[in-house]
Amino acid sequence: MSASHFWLADRRVRGHLFEQADEALLEPLAQCLVGASQPEELGATALKAGRVWRLGDKVIKRYASTRWRDRARASTAVRVARLYRRILPIQSPRPRAVLELPRALGAPNSMLVMDRVEGEVIKFHWSAEPAAQAAFGPFMAELHRRKLFHGDFHMGNLMWDGAGYVLLDIESLRPAWSVLQPQRLYRRQWVRVVSDLGHDAPVEAAYHAWLSATKLAWPAGAWGEIAREGERAGAERRRRHAARTAAILPASEES
Numbered sequence: 648m649s650a651s652h653f654w655l656a657d658r659r660v661r662g663h664l665f666e667q668a669d670e671a672l673l674e675p676l677a678q679c680l681v682g683a684s685q686p687e688e689l690g691a692t693a694l695k696a697g698r699v700w701r702l703g704d705k706v707i708k709r710y711a712s713t714r715w716r717d718r719a720r721a722s723t724a725v726r727v728a729r730l731y732r733r734i735l736p737i738q739s740p741r742p743r744a745v746l747e748l749p750r751a752l753g754a755p756n757s758m759l760v761m762d763r764v765e766g767e768v769i770k771f772h773w774s775a776e777p778a779a780q781a782a783f784g785p786f787m788a789e790l791h792r793r794k795l796f797h798g799d800f801h802m803g804n805l806m807w808d809g810a811g812y813v814l815l816d817i818e819s820l821r822p823a824w825s826v827l828q829p830q831r832l833y834r835r836q837w838v839r840v841v842s843d844l845g846h847d848a849p850v851e852a853a854y855h856a857w858l859s860a861t862k863l864a865w866p867a868g869a870w871g872e873i874a875r876e877g878e879r880a881g882a883e884r885r886r887r888h889a890a891r892t893a894a895i896l897p898a899s900e901e902s
């Protein structure tokens with residue numbers, strides 16, 4: 648974490664700078680954080696409405712919290728910037744700057760300026776990326792070895808940059824001590840992998856590579872159960888998604 652900070656938006660926003668951040672960007676972004684403008688007005692395109700934007704070679708993410716217990720903690724953007732270093736060599740988007748509203752002014756809202764990952768969310772590119780398929784088991788084993796538990800683990804939070812995996816949403820990492828039943832969590836993660844990707848041969852190979860690296864003594868039949876459960880969960884999620892989509896389409900567009 649950078650030691651020095653500075654003030655923006657008439658001392659309403661505190662900024663922390665990491666190496667080579669584009670300083671000209673910070674005051675306009677601080678104006679967005681205090682609600683005086685929207686990132687779209689700076690030419691940013693939303694990757695997720697109201698929350699994540701692309702701006703040139705940077706991605707901006709805004710974190711808002713209304714929870715009281717968060718008032719006692721560092722802002723989410725600051726925690727993510729610290730976590731970035733802590734989980735290396737596991738890759739996540741490189742932080743460039745953090746902007747935060749001091750807690751005294753209300754909800755601990757913050758904003759992270761990070762490098763845009765030159766790559767694809769693996770969920771949508773799995774079948775086109777044999778190198779990513781081969782690297783998945785070892786990547787999962789590395790997370791396991793480092794006791795990194797992602798509280799929002801799914802294949803939409805994992806990007807592939809052509810050389811390795813990049814983990815998104817690391818604000819959802821949970822401290823190892825808070826995970827009471829890690830084996831259940833590992834199982835649930837693999838169910839989620841199957842529900843996102845299907846249970847094709849590369850997924851199964853990754854599972855076995857992970858299992859042998861972790862030395863967990865899971866029964867041989869575990870994969871079959873995980874695959875079935877994952878397929879069921881995936882079908883259910885797709886069904887719910889289709890129902891939601893149909894519900895928001897005007898009646899005239901249905902038929």
Ligand SMILES: Nc1ncnc2c1ncn2[C@@H]1O[C@H](COP(=O)(O)OP(=O)(O)O)[C@@H](O)[C@H]1O
Pocket residue numbers: 694695698699706708740761762763764765768803804815816
């Ligand atoms: N650093 C980044 N580089 C490229 N794309 C990103 C980056 N961060 C987020 N994205 C894209 O924006 C989407 C939403 O970002 P994410 O951080 O996962 O937000 P959320 O917490 O809402 O899930 C991701 O699925 C990904 O497509």
Ligand SMILES: [Mg+2]
Pocket residue numbers: 803804815816
């Ligand atoms: Mg996400």
